[in-house]
Amino acid sequence: MTTLETPRPVNDGDPFSHAVLENPLPLHAELRDAGPVVHLPRYDVYAVARHEQVHAALTDWQRFQSAAGVGLANFRTEKPWRSPSLLLEADPPRHDAPRRVLSKVLGPRALRRLRERWTADAEELVDQVLDGGPRFDAATALAHVFPLRVFPDAVGLPPAGRENLLPYGDHAFNAFGPHNDLVARGAPRVPELLDWVGGQCRREVLAPHGFGADIWAASDRGDITPEQAPLIVRSLLTAGVDTTVHALSAVLYAFATHPDQWRRLRDNPSLARVAFDEAVRWESPVQTFFRTTTTAVRVGDVRIPEGRKVLMFLAAANRDPRRWENPDAFDLSRDPSGHVGFGMGLHQCVGQHVARLEAxxxxxxxxxxxxxxxxxxxxxxxxxxxxxxxxSLPVKVRDFGSGRSS
Structure with missing residues (x-):
């Protein structure tokens, strides 16, 4: 006797179409309004877009696994385009030792050492940009430049070749989606970029002091294996640049479109971290991730079978009116803690405090x-x-230092 599933809401939209990537908000609202879980027949996946269900999936690694891949590809049946990440694409127990090591490497002591240097680097960069005049591109002159200026130094990368980091990360995050034109765009450079990134993760290439050297030192202590060390360094290079670049762009865009909130920050610079987290909630630089069910899971009245991909709309959850008051507003008086822009639970972004310090x-x-x-x-x-x-994010500013404006 066949047991019929409860009828499930269906949405025919394509979250990876250029129209949706340009403006995802209408689709996100449709998905939230449709129910706790929605089927997307275009890719035959289930989707969760409300904060409650996204948070639950992120924190339930036992039933919503990452080891089968956090993209559309199912590692149970498909070969990954590169060896899986020991952090993002692994679950306990395989995930545990790398996570412990990286959490310590990126811990408060390391960030205290970096604070003074990064503050000086930021002031130098801002002075350089503003001395060039009141009009500039905030994305290419600030958000794209600052992380590439400070983070590779902290990892211990040599100067040559750092321009490869952004195209490598761009392809890595495109590859979590379907094999569309965006993936095809980056495919020709994949062998070259993989070879370059792999080379940067070797002990002899990295500076003797830095995050990379600390990871290799953990392998010397036996906390991880020598085979794991370069993969953990690679995780830093994959997740530590593009996401911060686009988060910084998000907060700069937020302030350029909300002058009252810029005045609040200018009057009280201690709100910088709140502003960054509110921008991550409001814009969600990381829009989506997948999980794979390890058993049949009931979400609301819908039964998701075992082995099915579940697309978590982090951005939709971050603007869910069931969780946030006036969610479409960028507001520094809000407490943005609880947003899922950095993930949640066991796989929550281990480098989020590094990104906050940069911001x-x-x-x-x-x-x-x-x-x-x-x-x-x-x-x-x-x-x-x-x-x-x-x-591109063209802006004009009024500069305290010179009084110049448009």
Whole structure:
């Protein structure tokens, strides 16, 4: 006798189409309104878009596993395009030792050592940009530059070749989606980029002091194996640049379109970290991730069978009116803690405090010199299957230091 499943809401939208990548908000609202879980027949996956269900899936690694891949590809049946991440694409017990090591490497002591240097680097960069005039592209001059200026140094990468980090990360996050034109765009460079990134993870290439060296030292102590060390360094290079670049773009866009909130930050620079987290909630640089069910799971009245892909809409959860009051507003008076922009639970982003420190340094340096910041033209999106990104963010500013403005 066949047991019929409860009828499930269906949405025919394509979350990876260029139209949705340009403006995902209407689809996100449709998915939230349709129910706790929705079937997407275009890819034959289930989707959760409300905060309650997204949070639950993120924290239930036993039933919603990452080891089968956090993209559309199912590692149970498909070969990954590169060896899986020991953090993002692994579950306990395989996930545990790498996570412990990286959490310690990126811990408070390391960040205290970096704070003074990154603050000075941010002030130097802001001075350089503003000395060039009141009009500039905040994405390419600030958000794209600062993480590439400070983070590879902290990892211990040599200077040559760092321009490969952004295209490598762009392809890695595109590859979490379907094999569409965005994946095809990056495919020709994949062998070259994989070879370069793999080379940077070797002990002899990394500086003797830095995150990379600390990871290799953990292998010397036996906390991880020598085979795991380069894969953990690779995780830093994959997840530690593009996501921060686009999060910084998000907060700069938020301030350029919310002058009242910029005044609040300028009057109280200690709000820099709150501003960054609110921008991560509001824009969600990481829009989606997948999980795979390890058993049949009931979400609401719908039964998701074992072995099925579940697409978690982090961005939709971060604007769910069931969780947030006036969710479409960028508001520094809000407590944004509880957003899922960095994930949640066991696989929550281990480098989120590094990103916050970068944002704090850059925003504080800007607040020191910039009285007003406004859009100076139409911003242009960069489409990626997973990331919400800006390619161009033209702004004009009034500079305290010179009094110059448009």
């Amino acid at each position: 704090e340094a850059l925003l504080t340096a800007l607040a020191r010199r910039v009285e007003t910041i406004d859009l100076d033209g139409t911003p242009k999106r960069h489409h990626n299957n997973t990331l919400r990104a800006w390619e």
